[in-house]
Amino acid sequence: MSEFDLIIRGGTVATASDVFRADIGITGGKIVQIGERLGGGAEVVAADGKFVLPGGIDSHVHFSQPSGPGIVMADDFESGTRSALFGGNTTVMPFCLQQKGVPLRESLNAYHALAEGNCYTDVSFHLILSDASESILGQDLPALVADGYSSLKVFMTYEGLRLSDGEIIRTLDVARSTGATVMVHCENEDAIRFLIARHEAAGDVAPRAHASTRPVAVEREATHRALTLAEIADVPVVIVHVSNGAAIEEIARARTRGVKVIGETCPQYLMLTADDLDGMNWEGAKFVCSPPPRDKNEQIACWRGIETGIFDLYSSDHCPFRYDDVHGKLNPRGRASFRHIPNGIPGVETRLPILFSEGVVKGRIDLPRFVALTSTNHAKTYGLYPQKGTITVGADADLAIWDPTVTRRIRHADLHDGADYTPYEGMDVTGWPTTVVLGGRVMIRDGELVGHKGDGAYRPASIRRSAASPASMEKQGQ
Numbered sequence: 001m002s003e004f005d006l007i008i009r010g011g012t013v014a015t016a017s018d019v020f021r022a023d024i025g026i027t028g029g030k031i032v033q034i035g036e037r038l039g040g041g042a043e044v045v046a047a048d049g050k051f052v053l054p055g056g057i058d059s060h061v062h063f064s065q066p067s068g069p070g071i072v073m074a075d076d077f078e079s080g081t082r083s084a085l086f087g088g089n090t091t092v093m094p095f096c097l098q099q100k101g102v103p104l105r106e107s108l109n110a111y112h113a114l115a116e117g118n119c120y121t122d123v124s125f126h127l128i129l130s131d132a133s134e135s136i137l138g139q140d141l142p143a144l145v146a147d148g149y150s151s152l153k154v155f156m157t158y159e160g161l162r163l164s165d166g167e168i169i170r171t172l173d174v175a176r177s178t179g180a181t182v183m184v185h186c187e188n189e190d191a192i193r194f195l196i197a198r199h200e201a202a203g204d205v206a207p208r209a210h211a212s213t214r215p216v217a218v219e220r221e222a223t224h225r226a227l228t229l230a231e232i233a234d235v236p237v238v239i240v241h242v243s244n245g246a247a248i249e250e251i252a253r254a255r256t257r258g259v260k261v262i263g264e265t266c267p268q269y270l271m272l273t274a275d276d277l278d279g280m281n282w283e284g285a286k287f288v289c290s291p292p293p294r295d296k297n298e299q300i301a302c303w304r305g306i307e308t309g310i311f312d313l314y315s316s317d318h319c320p321f322r323y324d325d326v327h328g329k330l331n332p333r334g335r336a337s338f339r340h341i342p343n344g345i346p347g348v349e350t351r352l353p354i355l356f357s358e359g360v361v362k363g364r365i366d367l368p369r370f371v372a373l374t375s376t377n378h379a380k381t382y383g384l385y386p387q388k389g390t391i392t393v394g395a396d397a398d399l400a401i402w403d404p405t406v407t408r409r410i411r412h413a414d415l416h417d418g419a420d421y422t423p424y425e426g427m428d429v430t431g432w433p434t435t436v437v438l439g440g441r442v443m444i445r446d447g448e449l450v451g452h453k454g455d456g457a458y459r460p461a462s463i464r465r466s467a468a469s470p471a472s473m474e475k476q477g478q
Helices: 076-086 104-115 134-148 165-178 187-200 215-234 245-256 274-278 280-287 296-308 352-362 367-382 470-475
Strands: 008-012 019-027 030-035 042-044 051-054 058-059 090-098 127-128 151-155 179-184 237-239 261-266 401-410 428-438 441-445
Touching: 008 215, 008 401, 030 127, 051 058, 051 367, 058 076, 058 352, 058 367, 076 090, 076 179, 076 296, 076 441, 090 104, 090 401, 090 428, 104 134, 134 165, 134 352, 165 179, 165 215, 187 215, 215 237, 245 261, 245 296, 274 280, 274 367, 352 367, 352 401, 441 470
Parallel strands: 008 042, 008 051, 058 090, 090 127, 127 151, 151 179, 179 237, 237 261
Antiparallel strands: 008 019, 019 030, 051 401, 401 428, 428 441
16 A cells, blocks of 8 residues: 555755755645655656745636626636646635625625536635625624635725725724735726826727826825725735835835735736737737736836735736627727726736746746745735645645746647737746646646646635734744
8 A cells, every 4th residue: 555645756845935855745635744755655746857836826816707798707717727727826716706786695605606616726715895885794794704705805996896995994894803804906996087088088098098097196096095094994904916116115114104914916017018008909908907017117116026025925816808809808898998998817827937937037036935925925815824835744735846947938829718818928938837736636747637627626714813914924934
């Protein structure tokens, strides 16, 4: 009888704090031993010359989400999690959108039905709160937090979805009392609507206007306001998809005041610019997302945030719509004005290779920082640690084996999502995950899918047990 179900042999193992050479013994879906020259494996995967990392956790993705009349999101749970898996991810955290008037529990039941039996990775859900009524905040939300739905997102933009400052601070107060984690999309909707009206009056309706109607100032102001509300409520907060230096400065200043804030950025703010929205024949619609990409100086600022620790999380904000589709970017209204182009771009499969190539290979960050930004800090922030996000005895055997020497050119034809394009088409990257293990099962072997739809499962999250940010937990060695 074999001592282990699976051995990962001879690789260089990296966690958020260490890099070392070891074998990993796996039994019953868990890591049970880490050591040298382990024997007795029913199955052995050779990892010589490769990195063995915790499976990526992408804590900001959108699958099968209602997107407005006539608009259909490109990825369901099957295609979205398959694409995530090929990109080295073993857990993704999509959003369950509560539409106004629909109870939270009913929304979750419907979302679970979409995921059930269709996942190639594990999943855990965030809530999107669009109705901050007294009954929701007083009864429904606390009950759901106790059931493992311990993170929620609120919006300061999008009419019909945004919450007022009063609703946000009451939501933050519920988070303080229940241990929930609140994510905030920071853009000033009133300022955006003013700028949209001005652009439309001038006939400026091409995709590039999406960027100029959502300038840095609307994000900076809303970030300051969200952090002020969190300071008053005395609760940690996550500022998602930060795109620029001014918002980064707001996060840094809030931390000096003692506000516990977790910062997140995404590959589009490291690799794209507003000029990409200026493509011929409405091609710029491919790059429409919110906040929009900025300019080269803001890219530099975001990279500095990655390098210096301002950002705790690096997520894809995968929000895919097909481009050449009447139900996607080129819907009839979207062809007429930028403000009807669905907001969002695909990126769950390319998130990790982009940061590995541009960050680790180019010397901006080291391997432990890469692991922290892409896996460990996500697990710590959203109640999945230490079951996920690290390589240690007792943790889930969720692993990605990386070949740091392989060079690939990103082409959508080689990707696995449901969209019909990638915003990173033609980009050359060095390093790619070639074998991915989920719960002790080899799902991708040498670049080929060998796992099955339904091998992934829903995983509830625990409530926040510490007010510390992931970065401070790393310093404490937790």
